[in-house]
Amino acid sequence: xxxxxxxxxxxxxxxxxxxxxxxxxxxxxxxxxxxxxxxxxxxxxxxxxxxxxxxxxxxxxxxxxxxxxxxxxxxxxxxxxxxxxxxxxxxxxxxxxxxxxxxxxxxxxxxxxxxxxxxxxxxxxxxxxxxxxxxxxxxxxxxxxxxxxxxxxxxxxxxxxxxxxxxxxxxxxxxxxxxxxxxxxxxxxxxxxxxxxxxxxxxxxxxxxxxxxxxxxxxxxxxxxxxxxxxxxxxxxxxxxxxxxxxxx
Numbered sequence: 001x002x003x004x005x006x007x008x009x010x011x012x013x014x015x016x017x018x019x020x021x022x023x024x025x026x027x028x029x030x031x032x033x034x035x036x037x038x039x040x041x042x043x044x045x046x047x048x049x050x051x052x053x054x055x056x057x058x059x060x061x062x063x064x065x066x067x068x069x070x071x072x073x074x075x076x077x078x079x080x081x082x083x084x085x086x087x088x089x090x091x092x093x094x095x096x097x098x099x100x101x102x103x104x105x106x107x108x109x110x111x112x113x114x115x116x117x118x119x120x121x122x123x124x125x126x127x128x129x130x131x132x133x134x135x136x137x138x139x140x141x142x143x144x145x146x147x148x149x150x151x152x153x154x155x156x157x158x159x160x161x162x163x164x165x166x167x168x169x170x171x172x173x174x175x176x177x178x179x180x181x182x183x184x185x186x187x188x189x190x191x192x193x194x195x196x197x198x199x200x201x202x203x204x205x206x207x208x209x210x211x212x213x214x215x216x217x218x219x220x221x222x223x224x225x226x227x228x229x230x231x232x233x234x235x236x237x238x239x240x241x242x243x244x245x246x247x248x249x
Contacts, residue, residue, distance in 0.1 A: 031068045032150070034178040053173075060166055062158025064173055069151040079146035079182055080120045084109060086144045086151060087122035094126055102128025102137070106242045115145035115152075116178045125245055127160060139163040141245070143174055147182045167241050 023036040026043060028051065037043075037053050038060075044052045046065075053064040076082040087109050094104055109122040122144050129137035141163070142155040154177055156163070156170040163170070 031066060032180045033066055033152070035066070035173065036176055037064075037173060060169070061162040062156050062166065062170055064156045064170065065154070066177065067153040067155075069153065071146075071149055071151055073149065079148065079151070082146040082151045083120050083122050083144045086153070087124070090124060090142065090144075094124070094128075099132070100128040100130040102126055105139075106245050108245075115143065115154075116176060118181060119145045119147055119179055121145040123245070125241060139241075141167070141170060141174065145179060147180050150180075152177075152179055164241060167244055171245055 022038060024039050025034060025036050027034040030048065031051060035053070038055065040056050041053050042056055044054065046052055049069070050065060050067045052066075055061070071082055076085065091104065091107060094102070104124060104126045106125040107123070111120070113121045113123065115121040123142065125139065125141045127137060127139045137160055138158060139160050140155060140157045142153065145152050145154070154174050156174060158170075
């Protein structure tokens with residue numbers, strides 16, 4: 001396990017190479033977000049609740065997306081609960097779905113994880129493939145955060161080689177998305193209540209093979225592997241990805 005000092009140095013080196021002057025800021029009043037993307041990227045409005053972002057040059061092959069979900073106080077008592085419930089639901093679906101198969105490389109739901117400027121966040125990075133097409137696989141990095149009665153799913157998905165090479169850039173874009181601040185009334189509702197223990201924040205790589213849900217993407221966006229149907233976690237586990245994403249505790 002890397003020390004906190006080493007992990008912090010890795011993060012500094014990765015993110016210091018990202019020059020935000022080469023980015024442009026896009027603010028959207030409909031979904032209420034602000035994002036920094038490179039100048040040669042474009043925005044695709046998939047629906048009234050989902051936007052995607054692409055590189056027009058082909059240098060970066062992954063796609064980044066923002067999905068907004070409306071939720072009721074009858075279903076979730078506050079925004080923090082929405083974030084943690086969706087995080088846990090995603091992790092469970094990743095472990096127990098039948099097809100695709102794969103594994104979680106990294107997961108974090110610690111209270112220190114914040115989406116700008118003050119929203120509780122939780123995130124997962126996974127790798128997986130379909131049983132029907134075992135020679136093709138891809139990676140996904142996803143963050144959950146919520147404010148008042150809107151939950152946000154911020155993700156990046158792409159072929160494994162591209163994700164491993166450019167995870168620093170993709171993570172920086174996702175982690176710097178600015179969402180609307182929670183109202184004072186909402187943020188103070190649960191102030192004096194103890195909801196019990198939080199979900200585990202330290203992910204231990206499992207020895208068995210997991211079934212993964214994952215998002216469906218076109219074959220042209222996936223990377224190729226010789227691993228076959230059964231993905232060997234010990235051989236394919238990419239520690240550099242985890243080192244970049246993990247936060248020094």
